[in-house]
Amino acid sequence: MGKAEIGLIGLGVMGSNLALNIAENGHKIAVFNRTTARVGTFFESAGALQPRIVPCTTLAELAEAIRPPRPIIIMVPAGKPVDEQIAMLRDVLSPGDIVIDGGNANFHDTVRRFSELGNSGLTFIGMGVSGGEEGARHGPSIMVGATPEAYARVEPILTAISAKFEGEPCVALLGPDGAGHFVKTIHNGIEYADMQMIAEIYGVMRDGLGMSPDEMAGVFAEWNKGRLNSYLIEIAATVLAAQDRQTGRPIVEVIIDRAGQKGTGKWSAIEAQTLGVSATAIEAAVSARILSSLKDERLAAEQAYGSGGLPKFEGRRDVVLRDLELALFAGKIAAYAQGFAVMAAASKEYHWNLPLPTIAKIWRAGCIIRSQFLGTLAEAFEAGGELANLLMAPAFIEMMKETHPSLRRIVARTAEAGLPMPALSSALSYFDLYRQGRGTSNLIQAQRDFFGAHGFERNDGKGAFHGPWTQSG
Structure with missing residues (x-):
């Protein structure tokens, strides 16, 4: 075989799986890792895919192995490690070669790198990849910020490795420089909100209805057959049904209630504030994760104030569960409305012309927030005219009219019971x-x-006015 079509640096979990995905889809790939022993280990584990993988022990060897113009994906931790890797690559690459950051980068860094490399003759691509380990291996959702020329060089490879929804590849060029990483950031902000809302519903089932994890698993599995059909609901059912191998107890009951975060949720909340867009559900989800980390403080506060005791909810369980389902759906609509409003504002601010219907479509498979719901969302943005907010789309007006009374009842009842519901409220x-x-x-x-x-403005006249408490009032 000839030279590799693409290179990849960083053979961690995501990098290794992405490389195998590329090789499995018929494209020869050259790979490198700072710890060179990892290169050999990876190559040995590739099995039948070895003929499409070129293991390299130096960056010069990596560059030599790839057909020009050389696209090289960097899969290393965000921030300084990416800049360090780019600096080393500049010594071995030639004008026209393409550096691709496939990590969870802050889009401001992507814009800066795009500009810096533009003067060197090299081209930069910011590529958001969603789907976790499984997605990287078998088909992620890919959000690209690049020039059309650079995208054209890698489009066949990205199309081949991306997730497919009814035959449509879940990859798109969304705009220049930081557009792809910005969209990935907002994807993760919505993901934070979605996960927090699911956790809040789980809390009502556990502490308000006294349900066992196995009972909850059945409910989530049933919900996954309807309007809430999504990856996150599916895996909620799976993890609630799972048993701990050491104790035989439900695994969810032995996991400490401290949620980690890597920064993208925080970035999405910051960007919403910077752009002057209300994204309260996303902000609440980020705040809830921060509070979850204060385990010792929360235990002390429970000692000081008490927890209220159980059970919290009365009445027919099936009625409450129906309200919980509809409340979760209403909250989901609001969170997506906020996320897409942030992207619309960023599109105008940075002159990206983000294709919102396309974003909804490439999220239908591969990514963490993939759901049945996204098809309806894409249709709403494709319907024509400028949609100020998803809540104003006719289909979503009808859905919110149906579901917000349930959200209102659940929020009211949990407030009375002392059950926290930051994102849904x-x-x-x-x-x-x-x-x-x-x-x-x-x-x-x-x-x-x-x-x-x-x-201030007055409702009976134009201009700026002052009240009677000032000299000019």
């Missing part, structure tokens, strides 16, 4: 604020004018 407040034609910010404006002479 934030979603409800967002919905109520969004649909309130006459809000309460007039009082805020009056106060701002009182202490800072900031002025």
Whole structure:
């Protein structure tokens, strides 16, 4: 065989699986790892795919093994390690070669790297990859920020390795420079909200209804057959049914309630605030993970205040479960509405022209938030006209009318019972604020004018005005 079509640096879990995916789909790939022993181990484990893999022990050897213009995927931890790897690659690559960051990068870093490499003759691609270990190996959702010319060089490979939804590849060029990594960041923000809401529903089942993990697994499995059909609901059912090999207990009961995070959720919340977009469900989910890390403080607070005791909920279980299902769906709509509103704002701010229907489509398979729901979402954005917010799409208006009463009942009942519901209650407040034609910010404006002479608008005239408490009032 001839030279490799693409290279990859970083043979960790994601890098190794992505390399095997590329080889399995018929493309020869050259691989390198800083710890060179890992290269040999990886090659030996590749089995029948070895003829399509070129193991390299130096960066010069890696560059020589790839057909120009050389695309090389970097799969190393975000931040400084990526910059260090790029600096070393500049010594062995030639003008026109393509450096691809396939990690969870902050899009600001991607924009900077795109600009910096532009003066060197090299091209940069920011590539968001979603789907975890399984997705990397068998088909992820891929979000690309690049020039059309650079994308054309790697498009056949990315199309081949991506997830497919009814035959459509879940990969797209979404815009220049940081567009792909920004969309991946918001994907992860929505993922945070989705997971937190599922956890809150689990909390009601456990602490409000006294259900066992096995009983909950059955409910989630049933929900996965309907409107909530999604990867996260599917795996919720799977993990709730799983048993710990050491103790024989449900595995969920032996896991400490401290959730980790790698930064993308926080970035999505920060970018929403920076762009002036309300993303309360995402922000609440990030905050909930932070609070989850304070295990010792929470135990001390429980000692000080008490937990309230069980059971918390009365009435027919099937009625409560129906409300929980609809509440979760309503919260999901609000979270996606917020995420897509952030992307729409970023598209205007950075002149990316993000294709929102395409984003929904490439999330239908491969990625962590893949769900049946995304097809309806794509249709809403394709319907024509500029959609200010997903909540204003006709199909979603009908769905929210059906489901928000259940969300309201669940939030009210959990508040009375002392069961925390930060993301779902934030979603409800967002919905109520969004649909309130006459809000309460007039009082805020009056106060701002009182202490800072900031002025305000009047509903009976145009211009800036001051209240009677100022000299110019």
